[in-house]
Structures are given as structure tokens and as C-alpha cells.
Amino acid sequence: MSLISPLALLAAAVIGPLIVAMYLLKLRREERPVSSTFLWQRMVRDVEANAPWQKLRRSLLLLLQLLLMLLLVFALARPFLAAQGISGRNLILIIDHSASMSATDEPPTRLQAAKARAYQLIDQLPDGGRATVIAAGGRMAVPAAATADRRELRRAIEQIQPSNGGGSDLAPALTLAAALAAREEDSEVAIISDGNVTLPTNVRVPARVSYFPIGRTTENMAISAIALQPATSGQTLFVQATNYGQAVASRRLDLYLDGALFNAYNLSLDPGREQSIIAEIPAQVQVVEARLAGDDALPADDRAFAVSSVGEAVTVRVVTPGNRFLETGLSLLPGIRTTSVPTSTTTFSETVAQVPVTIFDGVVPAELPPGNLFFINPVRSSPYFSVTGTIEFPLLRPSGGQEPILRNVSLSEVSVLKAARIVPGSWGRVVVDSDGGPLLVVGEREGRRVAVLAFDLHESDLPLQIAFPLLLSNLMNFLAPGSGAEAAQLLPGQPLSRQVDEAISEVRVTRPDGRTVSSRTGEVQIQAGQAIYADTDALGVYLVEERAGEQVVGRHRYAINLFAPAESHIAAQRDLSVPQTSGASSTVSRERDSRQEFWRWVALVALIVLVVEWLVYQRNGLAYLRERWRQRRSTGSRPARS
Amino acid sequence: MPAVTTSAPLLESSFLRQLDRLALLTRRPMAGDIQGERRSPRRGASVEFADFRPYARGDDIRQIDWNLYARAERFYLKLFVAEEELQVHLLVDTSASMDWGTPNKLHYARQLAAAYGYIALANLDRVSVTAFGTGPLAAQLPGVRGKRGAVPLFAFLQRLQPGTGGDLARACHRYIQTARATGPLLLCSDLLDAGWKDALGALSSRPFEITIMHILAPQELEPDLDGDFKLIDVEGGPPVEISADLELIRRYKQQLASWRAELESYCNGRGITYLPVDTSVPVDEFVLGRMRRRGVLR
Numbered sequence: 001m002s003l004i005s006p007l008a009l010l011a012a013a014v015i016g017p018l019i020v021a022m023y024l025l026k027l028r029r030e031e032r033p034v035s036s037t038f039l040w041q042r043m044v045r046d047v048e049a050n051a052p053w054q055k056l057r058r059s060l061l062l063l064l065q066l067l068l069m070l071l072l073v074f075a076l077a078r079p080f081l082a083a084q085g086i087s088g089r090n091l092i093l094i095i096d097h098s099a100s101m102s103a104t105d106e107p108p109t110r111l112q113a114a115k116a117r118a119y120q121l122i123d124q125l126p127d128g129g130r131a132t133v134i135a136a137g138g139r140m141a142v143p144a145a146a147t148a149d150r151r152e153l154r155r156a157i158e159q160i161q162p163s164n165g166g167g168s169d170l171a172p173a174l175t176l177a178a179a180l181a182a183r184e185e186d187s188e189v190a191i192i193s194d195g196n197v198t199l200p201t202n203v204r205v206p207a208r209v210s211y212f213p214i215g216r217t218t219e220n221m222a223i224s225a226i227a228l229q230p231a232t233s234g235q236t237l238f239v240q241a242t243n244y245g246q247a248v249a250s251r252r253l254d255l256y257l258d259g260a261l262f263n264a265y266n267l268s269l270d271p272g273r274e275q276s277i278i279a280e281i282p283a284q285v286q287v288v289e290a291r292l293a294g295d296d297a298l299p300a301d302d303r304a305f306a307v308s309s310v311g312e313a314v315t316v317r318v319v320t321p322g323n324r325f326l327e328t329g330l331s332l333l334p335g336i337r338t339t340s341v342p343t344s345t346t347t348f349s350e351t352v353a354q355v356p357v358t359i360f361d362g363v364v365p366a367e368l369p370p371g372n373l374f375f376i377n378p379v380r381s382s383p384y385f386s387v388t389g390t391i392e393f394p395l396l397r398p399s400g401g402q403e404p405i406l407r408n409v410s411l412s413e414v415s416v417l418k419a420a421r422i423v424p425g426s427w428g429r430v431v432v433d434s435d436g437g438p439l440l441v442v443g444e445r446e447g448r449r450v451a452v453l454a455f456d457l458h459e460s461d462l463p464l465q466i467a468f469p470l471l472l473s474n475l476m477n478f479l480a481p482g483s484g485a486e487a488a489q490l491l492p493g494q495p496l497s498r499q500v501d502e503a504i505s506e507v508r509v510t511r512p513d514g515r516t517v518s519s520r521t522g523e524v525q526i527q528a529g530q531a532i533y534a535d536t537d538a539l540g541v542y543l544v545e546e547r548a549g550e551q552v553v554g555r556h557r558y559a560i561n562l563f564a565p566a567e568s569h570i571a572a573q574r575d576l577s578v579p580q581t582s583g584a585s586s587t588v589s590r591e592r593d594s595r596q597e598f599w600r601w602v603a604l605v606a607l608i609v610l611v612v613e614w615l616v617y618q619r620n621g622l623a624y625l626r627e628r629w630r631q632r633r634s635t636g637s638r639p640a641r642s
Numbered sequence: 643m644p645a646v647t648t649s650a651p652l653l654e655s656s657f658l659r660q661l662d663r664l665a666l667l668t669r670r671p672m673a674g675d676i677q678g679e680r681r682s683p684r685r686g687a688s689v690e691f692a693d694f695r696p697y698a699r700g701d702d703i704r705q706i707d708w709n710l711y712a713r714a715e716r717f718y719l720k721l722f723v724a725e726e727e728l729q730v731h732l733l734v735d736t737s738a739s740m741d742w743g744t745p746n747k748l749h750y751a752r753q754l755a756a757a758y759g760y761i762a763l764a765n766l767d768r769v770s771v772t773a774f775g776t777g778p779l780a781a782q783l784p785g786v787r788g789k790r791g792a793v794p795l796f797a798f799l800q801r802l803q804p805g806t807g808g809d810l811a812r813a814c815h816r817y818i819q820t821a822r823a824t825g826p827l828l829l830c831s832d833l834l835d836a837g838w839k840d841a842l843g844a845l846s847s848r849p850f851e852i853t854i855m856h857i858l859a860p861q862e863l864e865p866d867l868d869g870d871f872k873l874i875d876v877e878g879g880p881p882v883e884i885s886a887d888l889e890l891i892r893r894y895k896q897q898l899a900s901w902r903a904e905l906e907s908y909c910n911g912r913g914i915t916y917l918p919v920d921t922s923v924p925v926d927e928f929v930l931g932r933m934r935r936r937g938v939l940r
Contacts, residue, residue, distance in 0.1 A: 029872040029883055035742040035862060036834035037875040040882040043890075043897045620868055623888040 004078035004597070023062045035440055052223060064613040071606035075599040082185060083452075085138075086590030088188025088207065090146070091131040092177040093118055096193030096214075097160050098137030098168040099492070099567040103194070103297040105217035107558060111162050114192040114214045118157045121190055121212075122150055124596050132180055135199065136173030138493060138537075146180070164300060164537050164562050165493020171200035174578065181207035196566055207580045215572030218627075221267075222292050222301035223253075224274060226561065227489075228281065235281040243269035244568045252293040253277065257285045261574040264293075283308075287404040287541050287557060290452040301568045305541045305559035307488045313337040314480045315354060317369070319345065320361035323364035326464035327375070327471040336359025336476060341379050352501045352529055357479045362456060371499070372479040377456035378420055384450050385428070389421040391436030398432050404443055405431045405451075406473045417464070419455035428452070442478060448527020449479050495534040498544060498556065501524060506547040507531040512540025512560075517613045538561050551562045652796050657926045664761050664930075664939045668728065668851055672825050678727025679766050686724025693721045727787065728767040728825040731850065732759050733814075734802060735831030737775035738876045741804030743859020745921045751830035752799045752856050753925040758828050759795050761939060763788060767825075771798055774813035780910035785810035811837035814844040824848055830855040832862075834847045839908065846912040853915040853938050856905065860922045863898065865891060 003009070034040070077526035106113035109601065118133070125131060125148075132142040133156045144156030149174035170191070181187035187207035194215040243249045250268040254261060267275050279289060279576050285308055293301040316330060319341045330338045339355070348358070348369030359374040366380050373384075381387050396411050411432065421437045424430070427450070442451045457463050462471075476537050500507060507519045507526060517523035517533070524533045536542065545552040562568075615622065653661075662709065671681040685692055697717030699708060707720040732755045740748040759769040771783040783798040810831065827850040835841070845852050866885035874881050884890060902918060909916035917929065917936055933939045 029870045031874050031881075032867070032871045033742075033867075033874045033876050034861070035739040035747070035832065035872050035876060035881050038834045038836065039862075039894065039897055039901065040873055040884065042901075043894055044882055044884070319940065331915045620887040627888065 001079055001081050004080060004084075006077055008073055008076035008078075011076065012070060013072070015069050016066060017258050019065050020062070023059075023065070039399060061613065064609060064616060068606055068609045071563055071602055071609060075602040075606060079598055079602065080597040082451060088186050090181070090184045090187040091121065091124055091125060091129060092134065092180050092187060092189045092207075093121060093131055093157075094134045094155065094177060094189065094191045094193070095160055096137045096168060096170070096191070096197060097163050098134050098166070098197070099162065099164045099300055099562055100168065100194055100196050100298065101214070101569050102162045102164075102300055103215060103217070103220070103570045104299070105215055105297040105570070109162070110194055111160070114212075115157050115160065116204040117192050117214065122153050122157070125150070127597065129320045132177075133157055133160075134173045134176060135160045135163075135169050137168040137193075138166030140172045140176075142176070145151060161494065165491055168197040169565060170197045171203070174200055174203050174205060174516040178203050178205045178207075181205060189578075191576060191578075193576075194570060196571070197576070197577055198566070201579070202507070205577045205580050208584075209576075209578045209580055211576045211578075212571045213574060215570060217297045218571035219246065219247060219249065220298050220301070220568055220570045221249045221251050221269065221292060222298070222302040223292060223561075224301075224563060224568070225276075226288070226290055226306045226559075228288055230283075230307035230309060231280070233410060234283045235285065236308065236630065237279045237281045237288055239279075239304070240274050240275065240276045241267055241269065241292065242274035242565070242568070243271055244565070244570070245323075246271050246571065249296075249297075254291045254293055255279065256289040256291065257281060258287055258506045259289075260460050266454060285400050287559075298568065298570050300539060301564075303539065303560045304561040304563070305539075307541060307557035307559050309335055309488055313338060314477070316359065316480065317348070317350075317355045317358045319340055319343055319358065319363055319365070321363075323361050323376075323457060325457050325468070326359070326361060326472075327346050329463070329469050330476070333473055333476055336480070351503075352499050354498050357476070365588040372446075373451070374475065374479055375450070375452045377454070378422065378452060378548060379623060384445065385424045385441070385452055387420050387422050391404050391419045391421050391434060391454075393417065394419050394434035394439060396432055396434050396439060397434060399400060399430060403431055403464065405440070405471070405478060407470075408587060409473055409474065410470045411462075411467055413465060414460060414462045414467065416455045418457075418461040420641065422454050424451060424452065444477075447530050451475055451479060458571055481539045488556070488558050490536060490558055491559050491564070492537050492539060492562060494560075495532050496500055496536055496544060496558055497530050497532045498546075499529055500531045500546060501529065503548050504531075504546045504553060505549060506540075507533075508545040508547065509533045510545070511540050512542065647901055651762070652753055652800060654926070655870075655898045657757070657929075658760060660926070660930060661676075661761050662764055662810065664934070665765050665936055666728070666730065666758075666762055666826055667940045668826060670851075672726075672728055672823075672851075674726035674728055674768070674815060674823060674825070676727055676767075677725060678725045679725055680728045680848040681683055682724040682726035683760055684724040684726070686722040687725070687726045688722045690723040691720065692719045692723045695721055701791070728762065728765075728856050729785075729825035730759065730767050731799060731817075731821060731825060731827040732768045732769060732771040733817065733827065733829040733831075734773045734799070735775055735808075735829070736781075736802050737808040737835075738833075739802055739832055739834050740775065740857070740878060743861050743921055747857045747859050748802070750877055750921045750925060751855070751857055752920065754830050754857075754919070754929070755828065756796055757925065758798050759799075760792055762882070764794065765789050769795060771795065772817055773802050774817075775808040790922070805852060809837065811840035811844065814841040818848055820846050821848070824850050826851045828853050828855065830857060832857050833905065838905070839865055842908060842912070842914065851915075852909075852913075853910060853917060855917055856902070856918050857919040857921060861921060862896075865894060867891065867913070872926070876897065899910040 005197050005606055088617050089288045097111055101111040101114060103110045122131060128148060130152050131151060132146050135143060136140040143159055144153050147153060177189045181189060181225045186371055189207050189209045190212060190213045192214060194211055206287065221241060221243050223239060224242040227238040229236050241253055248270055253265045253267050255263045261278065265277055269275055288306045291305045313335050315337050317339050320326065321343050330336055343363045346365055346367060352371045356371045358369050358371055361376045362379060364378050364380050380386055394416050397413055398406055398411050419439055424438060425442045427445035428441040430438040430441055432440035438456045470501045509514055509524055519526050519531065524531055524577045539562055540558065544556045547551050671683045673682050673684055694737060697719055701719055705719045706717050710718045718847045728738060734751050734755050739750060761767045768785045768787045770785040773781040787792050831854055870884050872881055906916045915936065915938060
């Protein structure tokens with residue numbers, strides 16, 4: 001414990017003698033002649049013999065006043081405790097609220113422990129210090145921005161809820177923190193997390209970064225994959241369980257078909273290994289649940305759901321002069337039914353619900369059909385893009401990052417002979433670029449999804465490579481969302497979207513917790529032929545009902561599972577490597593010069609002493625009042641005399 | 643508080659008339675100096691037969707019972723109960739502590755002594771007054787007798803001035819040594835002296851019939867103090883510093899009560915009549931009520 005302004009103690013040297021002097025002056029008691037002090041002497045002798053501290057009592061007021069003075073002076077000296085924590089005046093608090101923070105190894109959950117730590121840090125803020133609270137992982141949120149109001153900060157921290165979706169990417173949060181820290185001096189960034197996060201490499205934080213690890217256990221077993229595919233007879237279920245811990249784990253895997261227990265498997269997994277189970281499931285089963293029996297630190301990944309996709313094929317209209325590659329590729333995709341249409345067709349009468357996707361291979365009709373569109377090798381401009389020429393031998397440059405269209409797709413071996421030079425509108429994002437122009441553009445405009453592949457499949461070796469079926473699958477997932485087994489499985493936070501036509505007046509979603517939301521109340525949005533429900537953070541099966549009037553037209557199930565190895569790896573990291581402008585990159589908690597001031601408590605004690613001093617001074621009056629009250633009560637209980 | 647030295651009569655005449663009807667009560671016969679109206683332990687001349695005794699040479703032959711001589715052929719004297727006066731001792735403490743309180747304790751003591759003395763004088767008893775408290779020498783009224791003696795008695799009491807302080811025990815010892823005849827003894831004092839036990843012991847060493855008037859002022863019974871005080875003893879005792887609060891006052895009263903209980907039990911053990919007096923009670927009410935009930939007067 002040290003003092004910030006020890007000079008204030010000098011005040012004690014001045015005020016202390018002053019109080020004593022005044023007390024001594026006051027001590028000249030009023031003299032009162034009495035007949036004899038004989039009785040008083042006897043009594044005082046008695047009292048002094050019985051209580052040696054009686055003499056002290058006479059100067060109790062003096063002692064209290066001196067104590068009060070000392071406490072006030074002490075508070076003025078601003079004492080503080082050196083504590084481990086933060087020392088900056090501008091604190092940027094990043095609290096990880098990703099799924100792994102729901103682990104229960106820190107009772108009640110890691111997130112609660114993180115909040116408790118955050119409260120501590122808020123308490124350590126120096127006077128006038130400000131703090132920003134950033135909830136990172138999943139959807140980033142800033143519930144409190146640069147405020148000195150501790151109550152607001154506490155409220156903001158309290159409001160942070162665990163988020164299952166979105167992964168544990170700290171990049172946006174750290175970028176924001178770096179920007180905030182750059183604006184103000186004496187900043188400090190505190191990361192409260194279990195450390196299973198993705199850190200940016202290109203951000204250099206202009207402040208000290210402290211990391212407060214949360215979490216103890218490393219053991220976790222999870223269901224890492226589940227799939228339910230239509231088979232020749234019935235359905236095939238694929239379940240994969242993974243041991244993310246560091247010790248051998250044995251759990252029982254229970255399978256429930258539409259809520260009824262179907263089978264159980266005893267699993268024993270070495271650390272880091274997974275085990276797959278394939279089971280034949282009757283065709284009429286709608287929902288399969290796989291559940292790991294027993295408890296572990298992270299219960300969220302112990303359950304997974306799969307929904308049946310039997311009879312849910314999506315019709316894809318292919319307008320082509322003949323493309324064997326395309327037809328073969330589409331026929332391999334589950335849940336896709338193709339209908340070929342001659343290139344001479346100019347009018348399309350089917351609704352979106354009947355034919356949601358149309359593929360134009362080498363043709364661009366004057367009138368485009370409703371629904372999503374996929375142009376391959378467009379020969380002329382359309383409302384979505386313009387064709388300005390051709391590119392010879394373009395070099396493919398896939399876009400970086402986590403482009404879902406390019407998931408698992410390697411285009412490095414692909415060569416293209418000739419491609420159309422297209423100029424897409426502002427709707428499109430370029431997935432594959434080249435020197436001459438974009439080669440693959442996807443995007444969304446007025447609720448309609450459009451993809452443009454700029455070259456003819458026959459003029460490239462793409463169809464001969466393994467990348468082609470994968471790219472086609474990804475593209476079809478994009479163009480025909482909500483179709484097939486793959487599409488019925490979503491990650492938490494990913495919006496449920498479904499194409500609906502005009503006949504459907506209401507879309508209802510029944511959530512896993514039993515709550516039903518409807519498009520009537522605006523919770524499910526219907527925009528430009530698409531019904532979208534975004535609040536999918538809860539894990540489980542969502543039932544989407546499409547209604548035309550009072551009649552249920554379509555019923556679809558979606559399963560939302562936490563398949564995130566990064567979240568299931570719950571072992572807390574001891575250090576995070578965050579580059580800082582000071583050159584350091586380690587953020588491990590070490591001895592710090594944090595100051596925890598507690599003059600408020602000292603002042604509070606001084607206030608209590610003041611009250612006690614006043615009570616002692618007024619003790620006679622108080623005793624008199626008590627006596628009076630007692631008398632009144634005793635007379636009040638007596639019946640009134642007549 | 644100043645001594646009451648007004649010229650107003652010590653006792654009201656109406657009160658005196660009431661006192662005329664009263665008499666002192668003594669528990670046993672007392673010897674006096676001269677003939678009076680009280681039974682004496684001695685044999686003497688009265689109408690009340692007491693005893694016979696054989697004639698011895700020198701006896702008054704007029705007292706021989708001739709009827710008995712006729713029967714027994716021996717000379718016997720017929721003895722009668724002597725009736726003598728009573729020697730009433732009034733002791734008034736005039737120490738400085740007595741000149742205190744409202745109503746004044748010394749004045750009250752004067753009135754009590756006057757009333758008691760007047761009753762005695764009305765019954766033809768001899769009354770002597772001794773006031774001590776001024777020092778080694780006590781003011782004394784040697785002895786008055788008869789109703790005429792009331793005037794000098796009252797005048798003497800009126801003249802009493804409070805002294806500076808005194809040793810109660812020593813004064814009592816001296817008085818016991820010098821008093822000639824025993825008789826009813828009335829001590830009017832506040833006994834606020836460390837030697838009270840010694841003093842009462844000395845008085846009870848001779849067969850007086852002692853009555854203690856323990857006079858305390860209401861300010862002593864219920865001190866009206868609140869705050870920090872330095873209590874100055876008017877007799878020059880050591881000062882006491884107190885921080886008076888209700889708790890202290892409560893303890894003081896407890897102390898006072900236990901002291902009075904101690905006094906009373908001490909007196910009872912020695913045949914002394916102990917009468918606590920509160921000066922706020924009017925003196926006539928006290929004499930006519932309390933003292934009669936207690937059996938001091940009749």
C-alpha cells in the first residue's frame with residue numbers, strides 16, 4: 001500500500017495538535033459546588049475499580065475526533081493498493097463471448113467469470129478513467145463506448161450474452177481497439193477470453209495489451225459432424241464425434257429419431273481423434289438427434305441435429321445447347337433435379353417456387369425468368385452485366401479470405417483459353433479475378449441471386465479437375481439455399497432464408513425453445529421473394545411453415561449445430577500474441593503497477609466515525625428520549641384514569 | 643446557598659399549638675437530675691408503689707411501712723417510683739454541608755430541633771442543645787426547662803451559623819464524654835462524612851435513646867446534573883470530576899440508596915431510630931405524620 005499524495009499527511013501534524021489543544025481548553029469543566037463529594041467519591045471509586053477504561057471513556061470524544069481526523073487525512077493522501085490489473089486511464093475491454101466461453105469449467109460459466117474479471121478491472125479504473133466495452137467473437141458489439149460512468153459500464157458488461165455463431169475472430173475487435181487506443185494517450189487494451197481466438201496479424205495495437213485468461217479444463221468431446229442423406233432405401237446417417245481434449249475420453253452416443261431413442265454407441269476416443277458412425281435410418285424419420293450422454297465442460301457441442309431431406313429436391317432449369325460436364329455435375333449433387341430447356345425458349349411460365357434456379361449456358365435471353373440465375377459464358381449483355389469483349393488466356397486469381405463459393409476449391413491448376421470480358425454492376429462481388437476482368441462474379445440484387453462464370457466450360461480444363469464439382473456444389477448452395485441435406489444445416493447466426501412466391505402470405509418459424517415467430521409480427525422478414533429469419537443463435541431444429549391464408553403450404557426443417565472446432569477446443573491459452581507498437585507481442589499477465597485506490601472506503605469509515613462521534617456527544621439526549629419513550633409506552637398501556 | 647437568618651419565627655404558632663398535644667416517647671425509664679414528670683429508674687417520692695426493702699440505719703423513718711412491721715415485726719421501707727425530669731439532648735450538625743440545598747438543610751434541622759425541643763419543654767423536660775461543625779468548640783445551650791425555656795431555645799437555634807466543616811465522629815465522642823445524664827438524643831445531620839459509622843458508634847456507647855434525623859436535600863436525592871462538571875466540596879473535600887449522564891445519575895441514586903440502607907441496618911443493630919428526611923417535605927407534615935408513625939412522638 002502506498003500513497004499518491006503523502007504530503008497530505010502533514011495536515012495531520014497541524015490539525016491533530018489543534019484538536020488536542022481545543023479539547024484541553026474544553027476540558028476545564030464547569031465547577032459546581034455540592035454539599036459533599038462523599039457519595040460521588042465512593043461511586044467514582046467503584047466505577048474506576050470496575051472498569052479501568054473508564055478514564056478513557058471520558059476522552060472518548062477526543063479519540064473519536066482524532067480518529068476522524070486521521071481517516072480524513074489518510075483519505076486525502078489517496079492510498080492505493082498495488083494490484084495486478086490495468087493501469088491505463090482509457091481502458092478498452094474486449095470480452096470474448098463466443099461459444100467456447102459458455103464452458104462451465106469456471107462456475108457458472110466462463111463468460112460469467114469473464115464478466116466478474118471485467119467488473120474488477122472497471123473497479124480498478126483510476127478516477128476519471130474511461131472504458132470501452134467490446135463484446136468480441138460472434139457478432140461484435142460495443143455496448144459501452146468511452147464512458148466514465150461505472151454503472152453504465154457494469155450494465156453494458158452484464159448485458160453481454162453468449163453467442164454460438166460467428167466464431168472467435170478478434171480481428172475486428174482488435175482493429176477497433178487499436179483505432180480507439182490511437183486516439184487517446186495512456187490507453188490499455190484488456191482481453192478477457194479463453195484464448196481460443198483468431199488474432200489478426202496486420203494490426204499493431206498502439207497500447208499495452210493485457211490478456212486475462214479464463215478457463216481451466218481442457219477436456220471436451222463434441223459431435224463434430226452430422227449428415228442425413230437420402231439413400232436408395234431410407235436414409236443414411238453420418239455422425240462424427242471428436243475428442244478435443246488431451247486425455248482419452250469415453251462417452252456414449254445416443255441417437256434419437258424424432259425424439260425416440262434409436263440406438264446407442266459407446267465411444268472411446270484418444271485425444272484429437274474422431275470416430276464416425278454410419279447408420280441406416282428409415283425414410284419417414286424427419287429429425288435425427290445425436291447426443292453425447294453425460295456432461296462435459298461445453299454442453300453446447302454435445303448435441304447435434306440433422307433433418308431429413310427426402311422429397312425436397314430443388315428443380316433447376318438448364319438452358320443449354322448441350323453441356324455434358326454441367327449435366328453430370330448437377331446430377332451428382334443431392335437434392336437437385338434438373339430440367340433441360342432448349343435454347344430457343346423465350347418465355348418462362350413457372351413460378352419461383354416451382355423453378356427457383358435457372359442456368360443459362362452460352363445464351364442470354366431477352367426476357368429473364370424469375371428466380372436465381374447462373375450465367376455461363378454469356379454472349380451478350382444483360383441487365384446485370386455488360387459484355388465488352390473477350391480475354392485470351394486469362395490467369396485465374398481467386399479472391400482470398402473465407403469465400404464460401406471457393407470453399408475446398410483449388411483453382412491453381414485451372415487454365416482457361418478464352419473468356420468473356422464482363423463488367424458487372426455494383427451488386428456483384430468478384431470471386432475469381434484475372435488481368436482482363438472478372439471471371440466469376442456472384443451477388444444479390446433485388447432479392448435475386450446471380451452468378452456469372454465468364455468462360456465456356458468447354459474452353460477450359462476446369463471440368464476435368466476435382467475443383468469443378470466442388471465449385472458447382474458451392475454455387476448451387478448459393479443459388480438454391482435451403483435445398484438438399486447440406487442446406488438444411490446451418491451454423492448458428494447464419495440466417496434462415498427461403499425463397500417464397502407471392503401466394504404465401506405468412507411464414508412461421510418455430511424455434512428450438514418452442515417459441516413461434518411469424519412474418520406477421522415482423523420477426524420473420526419477407527423481402528423480394530425471400531423469407532429471412534436471422535435470430536438463429538440458439539442450437540436445435542427450426543421448423544419453417546409457409547402458409548397461404550390459413551393453409552399450410554410447405555413445411556421445412558433446418559438444423560443449427562455448433563460445428564466449430566475452434567470453439568470445441570476449449571483449452572485455455574496462456575498467452576496471446578498481439579503485436580503492439582511497443583514491440584512486445586506477448587500479453588501474458590505479469591506484475592503490473594496497477595493502482596487500486598480506496599480513499600472512498602476510508603472516507604466512508606470517516607463518515608461512520610463522524611456519526612458515532614455525534615451519537616456519543618448526544619448520548620444523554622438519546623438516553624433521555626429512550627427513557628421518555630419507555631415511560632410513554634408504560635403509561636400508554638395503562639387504562640386511562642377517569 | 644445562604645443561611646436562613648430571617649427574623650421570621652422558627653415555627654408557626656399554629657404548629658406549636660399542635661405540638662402541645664404531643665409528648666416524647668421513651669422506651670425505658672431514664673434518670674434525671676431533679677424531680678419531674680417522667681418515670682425514673684430510681685426510687686423516690688411519688689404515688690406509685692415500687693418495692694419494699696429492709697430498713698437500714700440512716701433511712702428516713704417516715705418511709706417505714708408500719709402495717710408490714712405489725713405483721714413481720716421487722717422494719718421495712720416502702721419504696722415508690724421516682725418521677726424525674728428527662729434530659730433531652732439535641733445535637734445539630736452545622737457543618738458547611740448542612741448549609742446547602744433548597745429548602746435549606748440547616749434551617750430544616752433547626753426547625754426539627756425546635757419542634758422536638760418544644761415538645762420536651764412542654765412536658766417539663768430539660769433540653770440542652772449542642773451545635774457542632776464550627777470547629778473543636780461546639781456551641782452549647784446548657785439546659786432549659788419548662789415552657790419558658792422555649793424562648794432561649796428558639797433564639798439559640800436561630801443564632802446558629804453554619805461552620806466551615808467538622809469532624810462528626812470527634813464531636814460525637816466529645817459529647818458522649820461530657821454529657822452528664824442520658825436521655826433521648828436527637829441528632830440532626832446529613833451524615834455526609836466518612837466517619838459516620840464511628841460517630842454513631844460513639845453515641846450508642848452510652849444508653850441514650852438516639853434518633854437520627856438524616857437530612858438530605860432534594861438536590862442530593864435527585865441530582866440535576868447533565869454534562870461535564872467538577873464537583874467542589876463545600877467542606878473542602880477532594881473535588882470530583884464527572885461526566886454526568888443518565889447512566890451516572892442512575893448509579894449515583896443506586897449508591898445513595900445502598901448507603902441509606904447501610905445506615906439503617908447499622909442503626910437498627912444498635913437500637914437507634916433512623917429517620918430519613920427529605921427537606922422538600924414541610925416540617926409540620928414530617929413531625930406530625932412521619933415522626934409519630936415512627937414512634938418517636940406520641
